[in-house]
Amino acid sequence: MSEKKTKRRDFLFTATTAVGAVGAAAVVWPMIDQMNPDASVKALASTEVDVSSLTPGNTLTVLWRGKPVFIRRRTQEEIDEARKVKMEDLIHPERDEDRAKNPEWLVMLGVCTHLGCVPLNDKGDYNGWFCPCHGSHYDTSGRIRKGPAPWNMEVPKYEFVDANTIKIG
Amino acid sequence: MSDHDYRPKSRVGQWFNDRLPLLTLANHLTDYPTPKNLNYWWTFGGILTFCLITQIVTGLTLAMHYIAHADMAFESVEHIMRDVNYGWLIRYIHANGASMFFLAVYIHIFRSLFYGSYKAPREIIWIIGIIIYLLMMAAAFMGYVLPWGQMSFWGATVITNLFSAIPLVGEGIVTWLWGGYSVDNPTLTRFFTLHYLIPFLILGLVVLHIWALHVPGNNNPVGIDIKKPSKDTVPFHPYIVIKDGFALLMFMIVFAFFVFYAPNILGHADNYIEANPMVTPAHIVPEWYLLPFYAILRSVPDKLLGVVAMLSAILILAVLPWLDTSKIRSAVFRPLYKQFYWILVADVLILGYVGAMPAEGLYLLIARVATAYYFLHFLVILPVLGFKEKTLPVPLSITEPVLGGSPNLAAARNKESKIE
Numbered sequence: 001m002s003e004k005k006t007k008r009r010d011f012l013f014t015a016t017t018a019v020g021a022v023g024a025a026a027v028v029w030p031m032i033d034q035m036n037p038d039a040s041v042k043a044l045a046s047t048e049v050d051v052s053s054l055t056p057g058n059t060l061t062v063l064w065r066g067k068p069v070f071i072r073r074r075t076q077e078e079i080d081e082a083r084k085v086k087m088e089d090l091i092h093p094e095r096d097e098d099r100a101k102n103p104e105w106l107v108m109l110g111v112c113t114h115l116g117c118v119p120l121n122d123k124g125d126y127n128g129w130f131c132p133c134h135g136s137h138y139d140t141s142g143r144i145r146k147g148p149a150p151w152n153m154e155v156p157k158y159e160f161v162d163a164n165t166i167k168i169g
Numbered sequence: 170m171s172d173h174d175y176r177p178k179s180r181v182g183q184w185f186n187d188r189l190p191l192l193t194l195a196n197h198l199t200d201y202p203t204p205k206n207l208n209y210w211w212t213f214g215g216i217l218t219f220c221l222i223t224q225i226v227t228g229l230t231l232a233m234h235y236i237a238h239a240d241m242a243f244e245s246v247e248h249i250m251r252d253v254n255y256g257w258l259i260r261y262i263h264a265n266g267a268s269m270f271f272l273a274v275y276i277h278i279f280r281s282l283f284y285g286s287y288k289a290p291r292e293i294i295w296i297i298g299i300i301i302y303l304l305m306m307a308a309a310f311m312g313y314v315l316p317w318g319q320m321s322f323w324g325a326t327v328i329t330n331l332f333s334a335i336p337l338v339g340e341g342i343v344t345w346l347w348g349g350y351s352v353d354n355p356t357l358t359r360f361f362t363l364h365y366l367i368p369f370l371i372l373g374l375v376v377l378h379i380w381a382l383h384v385p386g387n388n389n390p391v392g393i394d395i396k397k398p399s400k401d402t403v404p405f406h407p408y409i410v411i412k413d414g415f416a417l418l419m420f421m422i423v424f425a426f427f428v429f430y431a432p433n434i435l436g437h438a439d440n441y442i443e444a445n446p447m448v449t450p451a452h453i454v455p456e457w458y459l460l461p462f463y464a465i466l467r468s469v470p471d472k473l474l475g476v477v478a479m480l481s482a483i484l485i486l487a488v489l490p491w492l493d494t495s496k497i498r499s500a501v502f503r504p505l506y507k508q509f510y511w512i513l514v515a516d517v518l519i520l521g522y523v524g525a526m527p528a529e530g531l532y533l534l535i536a537r538v539a540t541a542y543y544f545l546h547f548l549v550i551l552p553v554l555g556f557k558e559k560t561l562p563v564p565l566s567i568t569e570p571v572l573g574g575s576p577n578l579a580a581a582r583n584k585e586s587k588i589e
Contacts, residue, residue: 032345035359041349061447066351068447114472116330117323117449133327133453134467134528150472 041065046169048161051105059121061110064168068110068118069156070129071166074140079103081127082141092151096141099155107158107166108142114149129153197383202402203409204389206567210280211387212416213273214379219417220270221375225368227263235315237361239354242317243443261432267309268435269424271458274302278486283510285498286388292490294381299487301374306459306483308367311360313456318440323453325352325360331466334473351446392499393563401567452527460524461517465543467528468536478540485547492547494555502561506554513546 047064060071082096100106117133124130126139136147143152158168175196177183186192234253236245249256287295314325329346333339348355395401439450465482469475500507523536
């Protein structure tokens with residue numbers, strides 16, 4: 001034991017332990033990964049919404065991947081209000097031009113980035129949304145302005161299939 | 170400990186005990202020397218065992234009728250309430266039993282805090298207890314999700330989202346916990362599985378908790394080490410069994426009051442509305458026993474730090490034996506600690522109250538002050554107090570002050586009258 005020289009047996013112990021650890025990890029991983037979203041959940045990845053009935057100043061809420069998505073047809077005032085905000089005033093700086101490519105349409109996940117509640121429409125200090133759970137205020141671009149939420153409401157991947165249909169996901 | 174030489178009287182008993190010494194264990198448990206001055210605050214260990222068994226038995230019977238599926242869970246709970254024979258009774262016992270369990274565990278924990286039961290040589294008992302408490306909170310939270318009402322759904326959403334505060338991997342962890350992109354059927358089925366598992370983990374830890382307790386023996390209101398067995402002890406059976414039994418009866422009266430006269434008073438009306446992922450209830454409030462921690466979470470304006478503060482508030486208890494530097498266990502002989510103890514009790518009650526109120530204005534201010542004081546108590550007051558406090562003289566045994574043999578007779582008598 002006193003001499004530092006590596007023996008054949010030390011090598012065998014190390015090699016056996018290493019192989020055993022890899023084997024154990026290989027068995028544990030399926031047990032962990034089975035909890036991740038399964039194929040049937042992933043299959044529901046996109047949804048198409050008919051927005052022809054939506055008039056300016058109104059919001060449609062649809063369910064996508066089990067989460068509500070807000071589709072807001074904004075009025076000109078709301079667009080102006082969102083676009084004139086200075087970047088320095090934002091907690092999570094994002095330009096409204098980047099969030100709403102077509103300024104009239106704001107599409108975003110209706111999920112508060114604090115702890116996942118659904119914010120209420122036309123409420124709060126910034127004329128946008130207000131989360132009743134822990135008091136986060138969002139502006140007319142869905143950007144966080146006040147309260148504990150760290151980020152703006154997320155804009156999902158979406159596209160206009162035609163003039164009246166939005167495909168989310 | 171000293172009864173390894175125990176020998177059953179009957180030949181069959183001897184034959185069995187030589188092969189599996191269960192009778193030796195039973196003899197140890199009945200003869201176990203217990204300090205004779207234990208007061209009624211010491212009866213909550215037995216009461217908690219009763220609570221655990223009640224939850225397991227009622228939970229097993231509920232599981233025979235409950236269906237863990239997002240489309241059917243809510244209806245199956247109503248089916249239990251309306252159609253299943255005595256289903257209403259079993260469910261009300263189980264739901265209120267959770268509250269009774271926490272009521273008892275809080276008394277049990279605060280008893281330890283008052284009499285210094287967490288100090289050497291009982292640190293392991295205490296830490297196992299904290300792990301049991303954490304598992305109780307996990308079991309209670311997941312159980313609350315199972316009826317799939319609005320509070321179930323949104324409570325699950327808010328609590329699982331706490332993990333999203335972890336930098337980088339947070340979102341991935343939340344998706345993994347959910348088994349999807351929101352709380353949904355996969356979440357419900359795994360919560361049901363874990364809710365079923367955890368009580369048995371707790372049962373195993375309770376065995377370790379009691380085992381660890383039986384090594385040094387019980388602490389006592391005077392907080393001194395005693396000789397066992399001696400004039401200071403009585404056998405567990407019948408003395409403590411009868412006392413625990415009487416306290417349990419009193420506790421069951423309170424329990425029965427809630428089950429039969431106010432079965433829904435501790436719940437939320439919103440949970441009788443089926444889960445709806447499109448609408449969040451106006452006020453999401455956890456069950457009463459989690460409110461102090463909820464208040465701490467909300468009092469911090471930053472998401473990650475709020476979660477860290479909330480978890481620290483619980484985990485700080487695990488290192489309490491090393492934060493409290495005082496050699497004296499019982500608050501009876503610690504005049505300053507006794508006062509800070511009651512301030513802490515008030516602080517936790519205040520946190521519980523503001524946790525139930527909206528997080529704004531004066532409530533938010535109170536929550537912040539109370540949160541700061543909570544950490545101040547454990548991180549500053551307790552360590553400093555051990556060095557600064559002038560403690561009172563401690564009697565040499567439980568019997569001596571009573572029989573007049575103590576050198577600290579006057580002080581001890583003075584203290585005893587104060588306990589009452």
